[in-house]
Amino acid sequence: MLKKRLEELIPKWREEISSINKEHGNHVISEVTIGQAYGGMRGVKGMICDTSDVPPDKGLIIRGIPVAKLADRLPEEVLYLLLTGELPDEKALHSLQKELQARSKVPAYVWKVLESMPKDSHPMVMFDTAILVMEKESLFRQHYDEGMKKSDYWIWALEDTLNLVAKLPAIGAAVYRMRFKKGPRIPSKKNLDWASNYAHMLGFKDKTGEFANLMKLYMVLHSDHEGGNVSAHTCHCVGSALSDPYYAVSAGLNGLAGPLHGLANQECLNWLLMVIEKFKGVPSDEDLRKFSWDTLNSGKVIPGYGHAVLRITDPRFDAFRAFGRRVMPEDPVFQLMDKVFEIVPKVLLEQGKAKDPWPNVDAASGSLLYHFGMKEFSYYTVLFSISRAMGMCSQLVVNRAVGTPIERPKSVTTAWIKSQIAKATPAQMA
Numbered sequence: 223m224l225k226k227r228l229e230e231l232i233p234k235w236r237e238e239i240s241s242i243n244k245e246h247g248n249h250v251i252s253e254v255t256i257g258q259a260y261g262g263m264r265g266v267k268g269m270i271c272d273t274s275d276v277p278p279d280k281g282l283i284i285r286g287i288p289v290a291k292l293a294d295r296l297p298e299e300v301l302y303l304l305l306t307g308e309l310p311d312e313k314a315l316h317s318l319q320k321e322l323q324a325r326s327k328v329p330a331y332v333w334k335v336l337e338s339m340p341k342d343s344h345p346m347v348m349f350d351t352a353i354l355v356m357e358k359e360s361l362f363r364q365h366y367d368e369g370m371k372k373s374d375y376w377i378w379a380l381e382d383t384l385n386l387v388a389k390l391p392a393i394g395a396a397v398y399r400m401r402f403k404k405g406p407r408i409p410s411k412k413n414l415d416w417a418s419n420y421a422h423m424l425g426f427k428d429k430t431g432e433f434a435n436l437m438k439l440y441m442v443l444h445s446d447h448e449g450g451n452v453s454a455h456t457c458h459c460v461g462s463a464l465s466d467p468y469y470a471v472s473a474g475l476n477g478l479a480g481p482l483h484g485l486a487n488q489e490c491l492n493w494l495l496m497v498i499e500k501f502k503g504v505p506s507d508e509d510l511r512k513f514s515w516d517t518l519n520s521g522k523v524i525p526g527y528g529h530a531v532l533r534i535t536d537p538r539f540d541a542f543r544a545f546g547r548r549v550m551p552e553d554p555v556f557q558l559m560d561k562v563f564e565i566v567p568k569v570l571l572e573q574g575k576a577k578d579p580w581p582n583v584d585a586a587s588g589s590l591l592y593h594f595g596m597k598e599f600s601y602y603t604v605l606f607s608i609s610r611a612m613g614m615c616s617q618l619v620v621n622r623a624v625g626t627p628i629e630r631p632k633s634v635t636t637a638w639i640k641s642q643i644a645k646a647t648p649a650q651m652a
């Protein structure tokens with residue numbers, strides 16, 4: 223049903239983009255300053271991403287719907303939304319769930335590869351290796367090699383997407399159990415939704431069902447974050463060379479593994495636990511304020527705070543905090559996380575460096591996982607990856623559907639910049 227709906231929608235997307243390009247292709251939407259060229263292209267509008275948008279004053283909006291309004295949805299519903307721009311009705315959801323279930327068996331060679339890796343490999347490396355080693359399954363590559371038409375690219379990108387997304391819970395759970403010696407892999411259960419199945423395969427006791435609820439929420443909240451962040455942009459760029467989704471998603475995840483990006487969630491919890499250890503519990507406001515200043519004065523960032531785009535408290539942080547308040551209000555790590563939210567923005571504002579002193583999504587998630595006994599911080603980015611793969615894959619499908627060309631921005635040299643400065647009039651340089 224998903225493919226059928228896309229077959230109906232894609233001609234309209236193509237027509238719309240082609241007419242915008244034809245009529246307004248020369249309209250200027252962004253200028254680039256020297257500061258931006260040296261500064262990570264921050265704020266330069268130079269690419270299109272239709273799956274989601276992150277206005278600095280609103281936070282994540284998936285296909286027109288603010289993420290806070292999706293917090294009670296299943297990740298499969300959000301995947302359908304990312305791909306089509308519409309939430310599925312019950313029939314379409316059921317059909318997608320059946321598709322994913324049918325494609326969820328992981329090839330046996332993946333387990334052999336994982337088992338042969340060094341025992342101290344980072345879980346992200348294991349997860350990413352599993353994805354890359356499955357590249358031989360790519361139907362996109364197979365059909366490309368057989369000479370498929372450009373207009374069919376999206377069909378095989380979609381096939382790869384569904385095949386890959388379906389397998390990620392089993393791979394992610396296996397990485398957890400293997401890497402942290404939790405016992406043999408747990409077989410999936412057919413009657414469970416995608417995220418509950420993941421929770422089940424991880425192997426935590428979950429009498430109340432709240433751990434599964436947390437996994438559903440986690441998977442929805444991290445699913446996409448527009449196109450310019452490191453992981454999405456990397457995936458987009460690699461995919462634009464028509465490297466298939468296995469290559470492209472794997473590349474994106476290598477970016478997600480960076481400490482300023484997806485790895486930040488493991489650093490956040492580390493910081494909270496360091497505070498608890500130092501003060502033998504939740505500290506007073508004054509002690510926390512001093513400790514935050516100590517972190518800054520030692521030249522470190524306060525993990526979980528700040529954002530390259532957002533200028534408000536991340537709505538995803540709010541959604542996690544609401545979950546914590548409902549499920550674990552007495553938990554000391556959660557209480558500290560809540561207190562940090564009261565203190566750290568004031569400290570960052572006082573310091574005056576961070577453009578965004580508010581918490582991002584990573585400030586909250588670790589304390590919730592810790593509560594349920596998931597204490598292996600280095601694993602947290604894998605959770606992030608399972609979810610974010612949905613957004614990255616959806617972007618790939620949309621890009622192949624609308625014929626996005628190979629990406630090739632122009633770089634310049636510092637000598638060229640100097641020559642521009644020399645040529646500029648004083649008014650232009652002001």
Ligand code: AMX
Pocket residue numbers: 481482483484485486487518522523524525526527528529530531575576577578582583584
């Ligand atoms: N603590 C201390 N200093 C901070 C800070 C924080 N949380 N956030 C920003 N700053 C500092 C920067 O280091 C920079 O200092 P510099 O001028 O000495 O280099 C200055 O404030 C200006 O930075 P910015 O423009 O506000 O941020 P950015 O766009 O360059 O970087 C980010 C954004 C997220 C990397 C940064 O805020 C940060 O390092 N935060 C902590 C790590 C973190 O939470 N990362 C998670 C991001 C979300 C994700 O991808 N998962």
